[in-house]
Amino acid sequence: MGKGEHTRTVILEAALAQASESGFESLTIGSLAERTGLSKSGLFAHFGSREDLQCAAIDAAAQLFADTVMKPAFAAPRGVPRLWAMFEGWLGWTQRGGLAHGCPIHAASVEYDDRPGPMRDRLVGHYRALQQALDKAVRIAIDAGHLRADLDIEQFAFDMFAIVLGYYHAARLMDDARAGERARAAFGRLLADFAVPGALP
Amino acid sequence: MGKGEHTRTVILEAALAQASESGFESLTIGSLAERTGLSKSGLFAHFGSREDLQCAAIDAAAQLFADTVMKPAFAAPRGVPRLWAMFEGWLGWTQRGGLAHGCPIHAASVEYDDRPGPMRDRLVGHYRALQQALDKAVRIAIDAGHLRADLDIEQFAFDMFAIVLGYYHAARLMDDARAGERARAAFGRLLADFAVPGALP
DNA sequence: TTGAAAAAAGCACGACCGTTCGTATTATTG
């Protein structure tokens, strides 16, 4: 890895840490330069513009999520255990991924949900990819006989995703120590409602 | 209403419109001055600081939510119908409240979930008030015999809130036309799981 | 070791930020 490439990685790591704290709109050239010890112009030279930096940062966040949550989950046994692995990995994945604060992708999804542009487009793309991976895991759980064949996969994904969002809200803004417990109960109810009776212990 | 009070209301209306679009961190003195036709200094004089303006705006948002969603819902028949009224009123309440875009309170809850200060404190307070109103409505539904007496009220509130968050995500970022349908299905499943059999048609 | 290429720094720019101050305009009251 050349020096420039290494520096770029360092910058993106700092950008992820900051986005985890305060979102992507807080990613300014000046603050990032200070964080990394670079000069403004030196840092700026690695990206054509601030927007390019933000885009690179959100791509890095999506990659980190995939590596931290999805990849390990697909190593779990197929079916419902894998869905649980995904869910558990999802809750508080930022800690495991080395980010001290919130989920930067979630922050971005609120910041850009009404602001057309490359950031929004990228974000939607990453979510669609996540959706597909989730769909796949659910389909496998159906094929494995764990979940009912008449399950509406999109509805299941909606419900599961909603629980994670509820967890973020409760755990972070409301400082609810029982957020994880609540989220697991909700996901358990979701699975129970669509489980094939007797298929799992 | 004196002139100053009227102007202050106009400013806060503009602030809410802007926060609905781009969050509370986008509330700058300059942009708001342009939006209202006031000068920067003229606008600034109505609030001691930008932070005070933001706080006043989020209080106004909470008030608008209460007037638009909670108050009408408490006019609905007690029990599950009232819970449905709350839920329906909640989805897309910003339109009914005169805000063209997203829920400003939701935007704020992501912007300030990791930033201590008066904004976060106020936000948490408003959510606690909402939580209490919701708890009350659920308790009434239990007393009315619509929902099971062993229902965990906090868990119910978590689940219901999560569904709304899932709706926001699907409807706004993902432009999912079926978001409302999905949310209603999820809430219907929540109610069905805790309904007293035969208590409702 | 030297020389080309890459990387980082230095500096300057116009724009906008929140805020302050003094002044002018407008409302309200006696």
Add this chain to the structure above:
DNA sequence: CAATAATACGAACGGTCGTGCTTTTTTCAA
């Protein structure tokens, strides 16, 4: 109408923003 208070304005302040340019330093290969 006059006096006074409320309201709004214009200009300016020190800072930070993103972004160009030029120069210096570092890296890496011949």
